[in-house]
Amino acid sequence: MSERRRMQIGEGRISGAVSILFGSISLGGVLCFLFPDLFTTPEFRAQYDVPTLRKVLAGCMLVAFGFSLRSLIANSSMRAGLIGAGLASLALALGGAGVEAGSTGGAAFYISLDWLLLDLIAMALLFVPLELFLPQQREQTKFHSEWRTDMAYFVMAHLFVQGIAAASQGPVRAFLSDFSFGGLREAVGGLPYLAQVLLAILVADLFQYGMHRLFHTVPYLWRFHAVHHSTRSMDWLAGSRLHLLDVIGTRMLVYLPLYVLGFAPEVLYSYVAIVAFHAVMNHTNTRLPYGPLERFIVSPRIHHWHHSADPAAHNKNYAVHFPWLDRLLGTYHAPGKEWPESLGLEGHKFPKGFLQQHVHPFRQDPAAGEPRGEVSTR
Numbered sequence: 001m002s003e004r005r006r007m008q009i010g011e012g013r014i015s016g017a018v019s020i021l022f023g024s025i026s027l028g029g030v031l032c033f034l035f036p037d038l039f040t041t042p043e044f045r046a047q048y049d050v051p052t053l054r055k056v057l058a059g060c061m062l063v064a065f066g067f068s069l070r071s072l073i074a075n076s077s078m079r080a081g082l083i084g085a086g087l088a089s090l091a092l093a094l095g096g097a098g099v100e101a102g103s104t105g106g107a108a109f110y111i112s113l114d115w116l117l118l119d120l121i122a123m124a125l126l127f128v129p130l131e132l133f134l135p136q137q138r139e140q141t142k143f144h145s146e147w148r149t150d151m152a153y154f155v156m157a158h159l160f161v162q163g164i165a166a167a168s169q170g171p172v173r174a175f176l177s178d179f180s181f182g183g184l185r186e187a188v189g190g191l192p193y194l195a196q197v198l199l200a201i202l203v204a205d206l207f208q209y210g211m212h213r214l215f216h217t218v219p220y221l222w223r224f225h226a227v228h229h230s231t232r233s234m235d236w237l238a239g240s241r242l243h244l245l246d247v248i249g250t251r252m253l254v255y256l257p258l259y260v261l262g263f264a265p266e267v268l269y270s271y272v273a274i275v276a277f278h279a280v281m282n283h284t285n286t287r288l289p290y291g292p293l294e295r296f297i298v299s300p301r302i303h304h305w306h307h308s309a310d311p312a313a314h315n316k317n318y319a320v321h322f323p324w325l326d327r328l329l330g331t332y333h334a335p336g337k338e339w340p341e342s343l344g345l346e347g348h349k350f351p352k353g354f355l356q357q358h359v360h361p362f363r364q365d366p367a368a369g370e371p372r373g374e375v376s377t378r
Ligand SMILES: [Zn+2]
Pocket: 212, 216, 225, 228, 229, 306
């Protein structure tokens, strides 16, 4: 079966994949209940509605078994269906939805498996149907040659979310905690909620624009950001492919104005939820029509142009949220209603795999380190 052949509804491959996904989530969920100290985020734990989470867990196991059965009936290979059923059975054997919750005693180290599972469910439910029923690249399967690498990025960014947040916010707080900012924080914190959210998104997008542009035009930085551009198959997972230094550098610069302006905590939570959704949406393989909205909000089409292999589109469309920032700053490129013909780093050899891609920028590699833009000779 060709790797790039699109999965067909009814042949059982989609069912097998869904079964494995929900079987893994079920097993992970049971582990979170059994060992909360090790696998759940202390800040999130206090907010959880446990009876609801047990229902979600039961639902996930049911989906895993149901789709496993569907896959076994329809698919001749049977492997995916059996793996999905096996994972869900293991979850059931360990206690299933009625599993007794372990005690919490303040472990020295934990990973945010709870955040990974909950966001994986939410993102997959939101974006997979869009890509299945309204795809831009119809021939691209969910299981293209790069999805494992992208999934590794998604998993690592979620498991270590607290560490990444500490690394990007800590230095800003350490440097600025003694400044009073002359009443600025109180003034911004006193604005209505909606005004604060809009201001936070605008300021964050401006600073993100600046950092993103630097990552494209400073040759040494481009090596790291080139990791994000190395994918040739855009989908909801592809946006996760970011070098750890790219993530920390960008988040630090974005957090700087958010900290200085003193937005209320609920405003920051809203901003984080919005940017998480919008950044994933921008990479989604969907032709969902934006119509006139595209003038005000970055669409997948606009961000796909940012990933175009065409040199005319290099160093364009830096904004995550507002395309008019790129228009204002002379970096907008998304002709008519067209989509880019090819994506990625054309002619550049780039390794596959999470670890290889993290090491790659440190090694001398003129091809990957080639700057694109103001300081480029191209
Ligand atoms: Zn970029």
